Amino acid sequence: MIEFENVVKRFGRKEVLSGVSFTVAKGEVVALLGPSGTGKSVLLKHVVGLLAPTSGSVTVAPDAHVGYLFQGGALLAWLTVWENVALPLRETTDLSEAEIARRVDDALAAVELTESADKYPAEISGGMVKRAGLARAVVCQADVVLYDEPTSGLDPVTSATIHRLIKRLNATRGITSVVVTHDVLGALSFADRILMLKDGRVLADAKPADFVKSVVPEVREFIASAKGEDL
Amino acid sequence: MRITREPIYADEPRGVLDAVRRHVVSYLARVGRCVRLAAEALAYAPYVLAHRDSRRTMIAQLYVTGIRTLPVITVVGVFTGMIMGLQVGLALRRFSQEAYLGATVMLTLVREMGPFVTGICLSACVGSAMAAELGTMTVNDEVAALEIMHIPPVRYLVAPRLAALVAMSPLLAFYACVLGVMGGGLVGYTQLNVDFSQYMASAMSMATVKDVYVGLFKATVFGLVIGAVSCHEGFKSTLGAVGVGRATQRSVIVSFLLILTLGYVITRLFYLDFLP
Numbered sequence: 001m002i003e004f005e006n007v008v009k010r011f012g013r014k015e016v017l018s019g020v021s022f023t024v025a026k027g028e029v030v031a032l033l034g035p036s037g038t039g040k041s042v043l044l045k046h047v048v049g050l051l052a053p054t055s056g057s058v059t060v061a062p063d064a065h066v067g068y069l070f071q072g073g074a075l076l077a078w079l080t081v082w083e084n085v086a087l088p089l090r091e092t093t094d095l096s097e098a099e100i101a102r103r104v105d106d107a108l109a110a111v112e113l114t115e116s117a118d119k120y121p122a123e124i125s126g127g128m129v130k131r132a133g134l135a136r137a138v139v140c141q142a143d144v145v146l147y148d149e150p151t152s153g154l155d156p157v158t159s160a161t162i163h164r165l166i167k168r169l170n171a172t173r174g175i176t177s178v179v180v181t182h183d184v185l186g187a188l189s190f191a192d193r194i195l196m197l198k199d200g201r202v203l204a205d206a207k208p209a210d211f212v213k214s215v216v217p218e219v220r221e222f223i224a225s226a227k228g229e230d231l
Numbered sequence: 232m233r234i235t236r237e238p239i240y241a242d243e244p245r246g247v248l249d250a251v252r253r254h255v256v257s258y259l260a261r262v263g264r265c266v267r268l269a270a271e272a273l274a275y276a277p278y279v280l281a282h283r284d285s286r287r288t289m290i291a292q293l294y295v296t297g298i299r300t301l302p303v304i305t306v307v308g309v310f311t312g313m314i315m316g317l318q319v320g321l322a323l324r325r326f327s328q329e330a331y332l333g334a335t336v337m338l339t340l341v342r343e344m345g346p347f348v349t350g351i352c353l354s355a356c357v358g359s360a361m362a363a364e365l366g367t368m369t370v371n372d373e374v375a376a377l378e379i380m381h382i383p384p385v386r387y388l389v390a391p392r393l394a395a396l397v398a399m400s401p402l403l404a405f406y407a408c409v410l411g412v413m414g415g416g417l418v419g420y421t422q423l424n425v426d427f428s429q430y431m432a433s434a435m436s437m438a439t440v441k442d443v444y445v446g447l448f449k450a451t452v453f454g455l456v457i458g459a460v461s462c463h464e465g466f467k468s469t470l471g472a473v474g475v476g477r478a479t480q481r482s483v484i485v486s487f488l489l490i491l492t493l494g495y496v497i498t499r500l501f502y503l504d505f506l507p
Contacts, residue, residue, distance in 0.1 A: 048379050066379070074376035076368075088380040090284060091387065140380070 001026045001064060001144060001176045002047055007056035009042055009200075016042050018200035019056070026061075026143075029170050029177045031187035033222065034197035040180040043197070044068075044146045047178070060144070064176075067137030067145040071152055073129035075121040081132045082108070082117040088140050107135040110172075111165055127158035131165065138169060145169070147179040151186060159183060163190045184226035188212065196222065261463070261485075268389060269459035275383075275390035285391055292395035297403065300356050307348050308407035312414030315339060319415075320423040329425050333434030336415035341438050341446045345408035346400075347494055350453035353400060354486035358461035361392055362482035365465025366475035374466065384466070393458035400454025401447040408446065445501045452497065453490050460486045 002024040009017040016039040024030050032040045045051040046058045048068055060066065075084045085107055089100045108114050111131040116124050121132070130150055137145050147166065151159035167190045169175045181187055187194055187208070194211045196204040196219055204211060204219045212223060244250035279285040319335045365388060368374050377384045412434055419425035464482040468474045 050375055050379070068376065068379045070372040070376060072371055074372040076373060088382065091382045092380065136380075 001028075001061050002178065003057075003059040004043070004046070005057045005059070007043075007046065007053045007058060009039065009046070009051065010054045016200055017053070020197070020200070020202055021056075022195060022202060022205060024176060024178055026176055027170065027174050029166065029179070029190060029192045031191035031194045032178065032180045032197060033182070033184060033187055033194060034203075035222070036182075038197045039200050040197055041071075041148050044148055044178065044180055047144075047146055064143045065140055067140070067142035069130065069133045069137050069145060069147045069150055071149045073121070073126075073133035075129060075132055075136070077121055080118050080120055081113060081124065081128075081135075084121070084132060085135045085139050088136065092140070103139055104135075107139040108132075110138065110169065111135045112161075125158075127154050127161065130154070130162060134162075134165060134169075138173065138175065141173075142175060144176045144178070147177065147181075149180055149182070151181060151183050159186055166190050184223055265456075265459045265463045268385065268463050269393065269455055271385045272389040272393045272459070272462075275386045276394055278386060279390045279394055285387070288387075289391035289394050292392050293399060295360075296353065296357050296395045297399040300352060300403065301406075303352050303356055304349060304403050304407050305410060307352055308345075308410035309414040311344055311348050311407070312336060312340060312411030312416075313418045315344065315411070316415030316418035317422065320419055320425065324423065329419070329423055330429060331433055332419045332423065332425050333412075333416065333430035333432070334437035337412055337434035337438045338442065340408045340411040340415075341442045342498070343446075343494065345411060346404045346446050346450040346453055347490065349400060349404040349407050349450055350457065350490040350494075351487065353396065353403070353454065354457045354461075354483055354490065357396065358457040358486050359479050359483050361458070361461040362465040362468075363475055363479045365462055366468030366478040369466055369468045370471050370474060389458075389462045392462060393455065396454040396458040397451055398454075400457075401450040404446060404450035404453075441501070445497070449494060449497050452493055456489045456493065457486045460489065 004020050004022050007017050007020045008015065020039075020043065032043065034040050042051060046053060047060060048066055075081070076087070079087065082104060086100050086104045089095055089103060093100075095103070105114070105117075108117055111134050113128060113131050113135060116128055116132075121129055124132070134145070134147075134150070150162050150166070154162065163186050166177055166179060170177055179187070179191065188211070191208055194204070194206060194208055195202055196211075198218055204214050204216055206214065211219070214220060214223075244253055279289055315336050316332060319339075320329060320332050323329050323332055323335070365374070368388075374384050374388075377387060416425075416427050416430045416434075419430050420427045461482040464478040464485065468478040
């Protein structure tokens, strides 16, 4: 579905990605872990064309609909939650209002946000904003959803809700997901595969069960710090 | 037109000349991008009129541009006319030519000051708010989100705003001219002993239809410039709140400078036959 081949990205003299290669298969949930500033979000922006690689290539399946959940939700302040979710359908399709309403209601139900449909983004919590952003990302029947730190700034209970939603959308709609996160324990719960980036390189690429057994010192340190343990 | 751009990193300039060259190139590139943004937004005008949601946005912008600036335009219009009436009246009195006060105030307002003060007010009140709004949306990834959803930000955000400014600017300029002429007449009557009906007769005798058209054309161009510059600067915002502040400031400065220079250019073009 998504293929990174030896991707190098430089901003001025600073090299953020140094030859990153990996693939994401259809229906897979991949978590991208790593310390801040290692290029995780930069990597995600390459998939939707917001950034272009300095060298190497990023290939996305040509018929794939890609949705993107930004860190802050990126909802439009003057529209209600319902109108925000309906926005891509109203602006890019010729669907009837009845069909748009049906799809928006479905998407809001999928993220458990039906009761807040008439509220404005400023009237709901950070977790609800992210769920609304997720509903907007999937309402156009997305095949792939990219999550940029979907749980940053959220309490553990709300974070767990978001993780459950990622897993549920993958199970019920077959949505391929790439999730940038710092939450190691959360990633272990929802991901099919975990990639760890450090200094612009893929340090580890493993299934959760193998990831926790990794012998790479940086990975062990990252897992230990997430668990609040000393090595 | 792609709005979300990669950051551009340039090496340090090699000397003063290189720095000046880069500033000139950068300024011309900025003007070019503004022109392109305006052209693309105008091309979307039929879409804005035909599409219900865009029409709603445009009506909201018409309200913001036209109705919410009325108090400011009213005060500025009246006092511009009063100041001109007083200054010109005092000068004319020295030559016992107070009878021409109305004509002088009317011509100056219709040809220059009406569109000019309207442009300045719109730039300060509406353009700056537009730059701040779009700047905040840019740094909060809302503009990038629109592009990812395949909704052109120029069509969705710029076209309704630009259409509202282009529609409202000449109307507000006309309103400012009317109030300015009244203000000048008030000063003439109360402080210079100029009969109001004589003042109005003088005012109406000198202004031609061409003056009105040129004044309204000028105001329309100013509306277009303010909209394009403000939206462009907003979209170029980076670095969070600081960047939004800078974009807002830049939008006002660039709009002021363009209003002044374009005001001269338009006058020169339309009144060429009166010049040596």
